[in-house]
Amino acid sequence: MFNIVDYGALRDSGEPATSAIAAAIAAAGEAGGGTVYVPAGTFLTGAIQLQSNIELHLSPGAVMSFSTLPQDFPAVESRWEGVKREVHSPCIFGKDLVNISITGSGTINGNGNPWWEKHRNHPEQLEHPRPTLIGLSGCRRVTIKDVLLMNSPSWTVNPIGCSNVTIDNVSILNPADSPNTDGINPESCSGVHISNCHIDVGDDCIAIKAGTEDTMERIPCENITITNCTMVHGHGAVVLGSEMSGDIRNVTISNCVFKQTDRGIRMKSRRGRGGIIEDIRISNIVMEDVICPFTLNLYYFCGPRGKEKYVWDKNPYPVTAETPCFRRIHYANITARNVHAAAGFLYGLAEQHVSEITFTNVDISMAKNAVPGAPDMMTGLEPMKGRGFYLGYVRDVQFRQVTVENHEGPAFYIENGEEVELMNCRSKNTVKPEKLIERVTVEPVSS
Template identity: 55%
Template structure:
């Protein structure tokens, strides 16, 4: 962080939760630090109520321990900006903390940034918002971004959304949104390059960490690539680490390692559909422990959520013509994964007939099932029903290797195949017995 004469600017505490808005004062200090060539704006202990703020190049916003930067949920305090909403171009309310085209931007400190999302969620459910909700931290077209140590709470929508950014570091951040809060993903790098996420605790109402790359409506297809997720605890989300469904610009070169998933609906989750196009490739997952998850590993190329997801072409299991809108998933590898108290299935892969999921491997994967699980739908696609204790389900796959996969407590066939070719099984067991045969299963 380059520092100039703007370093250090300190805001005194506002101990009254209903105190006056400090938007103008905070923004003026950020602008003054930037004008001086860079600096640090420190938010001191106490409650500081504000509307949307714009971060600037070479400025660090530091929220001290005991400080709460609280965003007032009044739509008039969040001007409209052009960005993306769920991967498509849109006019949205400006993020609570927003930077656009900036470099060397930092948000740090042991304090709390509170999005006060409850009224936003209520308005979304009631359908009374004219424009999409603000994200809590929106970083658009920025370089050298750091988000570190802060506690992020009650985001109106996605919590941390770097879009078209390069060199992003998000570490030791705690994110907490209620489990029933809508679309409150934790960390959503979209069309970003060189992203490092480490040491974060994420407990949210949607996917915990999700990589995206725009939809078919995005004019410029920019990949999300070179991403590491290391040493994170991921709790209660719809997915632990997720790719898609917005991936028209490709997602590649992804490493997930040394993480714990607790109570997530799905663990590693890849989702897309016809029309999106794009390629997911070179994904490696290792040293991950999961507990109380619905399904540890899901690949779904018939994902039906979002605009256009209910079109017949999305759900059709028959082969369709291959074109620019045909997605590709290949070279995905899981190793050294332990999952306990699993509900629906050990793994569930639903690929396209015209372009199967290719070069998939599971190595040293141990799965045991819950004693009396509630039925759970492993993949959000037409025709996929809730299930319990299924083994490894492979539909629409080619060149698959299972090595040292151990299943305990599954019901029915431990390995169900449909339109699956080149499946190789080495040293795998179900309840201690060798896994040598598979039966046809119609999904």
């Protein structure tokens, strides 16, 4: 065991322990590996870099408190929003490592507030993208377990191109208004297992990504399991995309609770991204006080090209390698209460319908005092209030034993849909009965 105090770290002193922590990691590395031990107390530090076969263990009462000075996070080559570039070093950084762990019941505090304020008010002062709290690139056999992660300057846990990643019993706490402070964002990873976590953040709780059209290497994010987690206040509880150019596939999400997240399960992309989201299974979920529980949106407009005509145009375009595709997505045994905008929003492209979707044993209750809101981000989409499922450009969609309660308008509104089947579904409105289903064909406006 390599105790950082033995290498000169001073607890509760305000003196940076960066060099002492680096020395302890180096000593462990020279010994072929071992545990770098952080005892009880608060230790101020700048960016630290892990080595292979190292366990960074924080004892109860230990706090790694990260500096707020940009110079303490020198530029490293990594990836930000799908594109390789220089970024401020993550607070805890590892590249091309094997067998690394961050464990213990201590706290890792990113002290993100100065970074958030600079992002909001003086973005020109940021030479590089803000640090992530834990950023790992090209690593294998990674474990993050039991720690409390808080106040991340930007994304909290961001493995990129990693394999065999386990994140278990981790709490992530970032203020609800903190910008871009996603919880766990695996990018182009294989074999990621997220379990027993509590995530309360200012952006997406979990976002699964696979690069953009500007990413040189198209590497999938695949074989992901998410189970037994609680998620609060994020823009989305579990989000797939919009960075999906390398494909996202083989994902299971089960036994989770979402509360006051804007969206529940959200999948988003747009023309030009390419890639496929497929073979996704979501089951045994409870949601409370969300804007929209389910969104599949191929007209997502955020990003530098989001306002271009090809992104929002409802006319069909030729299908190419840059046409995104959502297919084989299955939802089962889900309850959502106090839903505000819509029970679900599924909208494919005119040339590439969202397809092979099933909802089984799903119970949605709209909020009695619903607040109008956009179910997702799409040009021309008006705010909704208490609507049922809103479907556009979909094919082969099945609803089995689905109930929508207290909705306004039809429980299922289907615009330009094909092969949509309802079995044992019902509208449950006691005050103002509404029809179960409405089908319409809408011709796109030429422009």
